[in-house]
Amino acid sequence: GQQVMQIPQYQHVQEGEDFTTYCNSSTTLSNIQWYKQRPGGHPVFLIQLVKSGEVKKQKRLTFQFGEAKKNSSLHITATQTTDVGTYFCAGRVGSWGKLQFGAGTQVVVTP
Amino acid sequence: EADIYQTPRYLVIGTGKKITLECSQTMGHDKMYWYQQDPGMELHLIHYSYGVNSTEKGDLSSESTVSRIRTEHFPLTLESARPSHTSQYLCASSDKTGGTDTQYFGPGTRLTVL
Numbered sequence: 328g329q330q331v332m333q334i335p336q337y338q339h340v341q342e343g344e345d346f347t348t349y350c351n352s353s354t355t356l357s358n359i360q361w362y363k364q365r366p367g368g369h370p371v372f373l374i375q376l377v378k379s380g381e382v383k384k385q386k387r388l389t390f391q392f393g394e395a396k397k398n399s400s401l402h403i404t405a406t407q408t409t410d411v412g413t414y415f416c417a418g419r420v421g422s423w424g425k426l427q428f429g430a431g432t433q434v435v436v437t438p
Numbered sequence: 439e440a441d442i443y444q445t446p447r448y449l450v451i452g453t454g455k456k457i458t459l460e461c462s463q464t465m466g467h468d469k470m471y472w473y474q475q476d477p478g479m480e481l482h483l484i485h486y487s488y489g490v491n492s493t494e495k496g497d498l499s500s501e502s503t504v505s506r507i508r509t510e511h512f513p514l515t516l517e518s519a520r521p522s523h524t525s526q527y528l529c530a531s532s533d534k535t536g537g538t539d540t541q542y543f544g545p546g547t548r549l550t551v552l
C-alpha cells in the first residue's frame with residue numbers, strides 16, 4: 328500500500344540556522360499537505376501543494392513538491408524558537424484517496 | 439481556528455470501563471476522522487466517516503467503535519478499556535471547499551487506562 332516516509336525523524340537546530348525535512352512517497356501523489364503540531368497541541372494545516380514542481384513560501388518556510396510528485400520538502404531559514412514542534416507531511420493518492428500521514432519530523436531549537 | 443471540539447480533554451479510568459470520547463464540529467463538514475497518537479509519535483487513522491450513516495475502519499486496527507448519526511457528531515466508544523488503550527485520541531474533520539480538503543483537528547483527548 329501507499330507509504331509516506333519522512334526524514335529525519337528528529338532535528339536539533341541552533342537558533343538562526345537553516346534546515347530541511349523531506350517527505351517521500353512510494354506512489355505518485357495527487358497532492359501533499361504539511362501540518363505543524365506544537366508540543367502538547369494538535370496538528371494545524373500549513374499548506375497544500377498540487378502541481379508538479381510547485382514551490383510555495385510562507386515567510387521563512389519554503390515548501391516544494393517534486394517533479395514526479397513523489398516527494399516534497401520543507402525548508403526553514405533562520406530557525407526561531409517558535410519553530411519548535413513536529414512537522415507532518417500528508418499525501419493523497421487520487422482525488423478521493425485518504426490522506427496518508429508521514430511519521431513526522433520533531434524539531435528542537437537550541438537558543 | 440476551526441470549530442471542532444473534543445470532550446473530555448483528559449480522562450483517567452480503570453480497566454474494563456466503557457468510555458465514549460465526544461467529537462463535534464460546527465463547520466458542516468461531511469468527512470470526519472479519528473486518529474490515535476502516542477506522545478511525539480505519528481498519527482494513526484483508526485476510523486473515518488464520509489457522511490451520515492457512513493463509517494469505515496482506518497489503517498490501524500482498533501477495538502473501538504464509532505457512529506455518525508448526525509453530520510456534526512462523531513463519537514468514539516471503547517466497550518472495555520485496557521492499559522494498551524492509553525494514548526491521545528485526535529478527532530478531525532474536512533471539507534473539499536476550494537479544492538484543498540484541509541483536515542481541521544480538535545484539541546484531543548488524553549486517555550490513561552490504569
